[in-house]
Amino acid sequence: MCQTCFETITEGGRQYFCHCSSPMTLAAMRRIEADISRRQMLGGMSAVVGMFAGFGLAPNEARAQGADRPILLTNLNYFDGHTLSLHRGADILIEDGRISAFLSTGQGPEDVEHIDCGGRTVIPGLIDTHWHTTLAAISQIAAMTQDIGFVHLMAGKEAGATLMRGFTTVRDVGGPAFGLQAAIDRGVTVGPRIFPAGAIISQTSGHGDFRLQNSLPMMPVDQADYATKAGVSTIADGVPDVLRRTREQLMKGASQIKITAGAGSPLNMTRWNRCSSPKTRCVLRSMRRVIGELTFAPTSIPRPVFAVALRQA
Numbered sequence: 341m342c343q344t345c346f347e348t349i350t351e352g353g354r355q356y357f358c359h360c361s362s363p364m365t366l367a368a369m370r371r372i373e374a375d376i377s378r379r380q381m382l383g384g385m386s387a388v389v390g391m392f393a394g395f396g397l398a399p400n401e402a403r404a405q406g407a408d409r410p411i412l413l414t415n416l417n418y419f420d421g422h423t424l425s426l427h428r429g430a431d432i433l434i435e436d437g438r439i440s441a442f443l444s445t446g447q448g449p450e451d452v453e454h455i456d457c458g459g460r461t462v463i464p465g466l467i468d469t470h471w472h473t474t475l476a477a478i479s480q481i482a483a484m485t486q487d488i489g490f491v492h493l494m495a496g497k498e499a500g501a502t503l504m505r506g507f508t509t510v511r512d513v514g515g516p517a518f519g520l521q522a523a524i525d526r527g528v529t530v531g532p533r534i535f536p537a538g539a540i541i542s543q544t545s546g547h548g549d550f551r552l553q554n555s556l557p558m559m560p561v562d563q564a565d566y567a568t569k570a571g572v573s574t575i576a577d578g579v580p581d582v583l584r585r586t587r588e589q590l591m592k593g594a595s596q597i598k599i600t601a602g603a604g605s606p607l608n609m610t611r612w613n614r615c616s617s618p619k620t621r622c623v624l625r626s627m628r629r630v631i632g633e634l635t636f637a638p639t640s641i642p643r644p645v646f647a648v649a650l651r652q653a
Contacts, residue, residue: 410435412448416457421464465508473517484550488570495520499531509533514540514598516571537598538589540573547600548573
């Protein structure tokens with residue numbers, strides 16, 4: 341018996357305990373389904389047309405230009421990133437998603453999409469070199485305690501807002517950014533180009549150790565903690581562990597590796613240990629073999645340690 345049927349009915353010599361299964365109800369449902377099937381095509385076409393007919397349903401997110409139609413930006417000032425002054429008296433031609441030429445005002449081709457910038461200023465895309473996909477819109481506590489689906493949905497929304505603020509490229513320095521990167525690259529959602537680091541590699545009690553003290557000690561039979569399973573960070577003690585964790589992030593598509601060489605767990609800010617030279621060296625070797633280029637934050641790694649590790653990598 342369904343929630344809206346509270347009495348039995350007798351029809352055609354049979355007893356039904358739910359109106360939903362009576363012959364009259366089933367016949368009505370068949371007629372409704374047949375009518376819907378005839379209307380679906382026309383209704384669907386009308387809905388699609390309505391999106392572009394000024395009914396307020398058109399999507400408002402930024403869209404990439406079509407590959408076959410160049411864009412000409414006119415009536416603008418532009419900042420070239422080299423001088424402190426703004427430049428005037430030029431139109432900007434964009435082809436295949438890239439600036440192809442700066443043309444004198446009024447000298448652009450005719451077969452293009454014209455966009456009047458209304459005297460606004462055009463600047464190069466900004467680059468944020470320290471960005472966290474899952475922390476840009478919510479707090480660290482929320483990221484570690486809320487449902488992971490909510491965390492990723494908030495990250496996707498903030499990626500679009502980041503792009504609208506003028507940031508076309510971000511370097512994610514730790515956390516589960518691979519899914520959002522793939523969604524943006526495939527055109528599923530909008531956002532900046534992401535260079536991901538993947539999970540932060542941290543030693544026990546390091547800056548990427550997010551375990552609560554009541555979860556210690558970690559035993560061989562214990563499951564991975566939430567931060568490890570979600571791809572936020574991973575704990576690696578000793579060269580073999582660090583090498584394996586580094587290779588895992590590179591396997592996922594990391595463009596750089598984040599190691600928290602300085603100690604200081606978010607829950608225990610002691611600073612008695614640091615990432616050793618051998619562990620740093622094995623990360624650098626793996627990075628050099630896969631990427632061939634090395635960058636580092638000099639304040640995070642003691643200069644003697646980094647100097648030795650880089651020299652021997």
